[in-house]
Amino acid sequence: MFDVMMLPAVNATLNAVAAVLLVLGYTQIRRGRIEQHRRFMLAAFATSALFLVSYLTYHAQVGSQPFTGQGLIRIVYFTILVSHVILAAVIVPLALVTLRRGLRRQDAKHRAIARWTLPIWLYVSVTGVVVYWMLYQM
Numbered sequence: 001m002f003d004v005m006m007l008p009a010v011n012a013t014l015n016a017v018a019a020v021l022l023v024l025g026y027t028q029i030r031r032g033r034i035e036q037h038r039r040f041m042l043a044a045f046a047t048s049a050l051f052l053v054s055y056l057t058y059h060a061q062v063g064s065q066p067f068t069g070q071g072l073i074r075i076v077y078f079t080i081l082v083s084h085v086i087l088a089a090v091i092v093p094l095a096l097v098t099l100r101r102g103l104r105r106q107d108a109k110h111r112a113i114a115r116w117t118l119p120i121w122l123y124v125s126v127t128g129v130v131v132y133w134m135l136y137q138m
Contacts, residue, residue, distance in 0.1 A: 004057070004058055004061045004062060005062070007054050007055075007057060007058035008058060008065075008132055008135075008136050009132070009136070010054055011051055011054050011055050011058065011128070011132065012128065012129050012132035012133070014047050014048070014050055014051035014054065015051055015124075015125045015126070015128035015129050015132070016125070016129050017047050018044050018047040018048045018051065018121075018125045019122055019125035019126050019129070021040050021041070021043045021044035021047060022040075022041070022044045022118060022121060022122050022125065023122070024040045025037050025039075025040030025041040025044060026118060028040055038102065038103075041099070041102065042099075044121075045095060045099055048095070048121075048125070051128075065135055065136070067081075067134070067135055069134070069138065073134075073138075076134075077131075077134050077135075080127055080130055080131060080134070081131055083123075083127065084123075084124060084127040084128065084131055087120050087123060087124050087127075088124045088128075090120060091117070091120050091121050091124050094113065094116065094117045094120065094121075095117055095121060097113060098110060098113045098114050098117040101113060102114070
């Protein structure tokens with residue numbers, strides 16, 4: 001039987017993998033390797049899409065997990081969480097537009113929006129791992 005309680009760890013892993021793929025994609029485009037860049041970014045997008053399905057599945061089944069930390073760590077956690085949630089909502093349409101422009105080889109438009117998309121997407125992926133760690137491992 002499938003244990004939904006393993007999904008937070010799966011979600012953190014998917015976020016970490018997406019972050020690595022984003023960095024690899026960035027390094028490839030900086031080297032002028034367009035096809036390799038495309039493959040890494042499509043893999044990052046697919047990984048993030050799998051994360052979203054897994055995340056929604058978990059929260060539909062389990063709901064929210066309360067943060068039990070007290071004092072300064074509570075302020076740190078909620079600061080990270082709020083910025084993560086807001087930027088996670090922003091990154092979905094931003095990533096879709098960036099992906100579409102890249103696939104259509106609208107290079108100038110793709111480059112212009114990707115300069116915003118990459119750091120936001122990377123931040124959301126990394127802070128997703130941090131939120132998991134703070135919530136389930138601390």
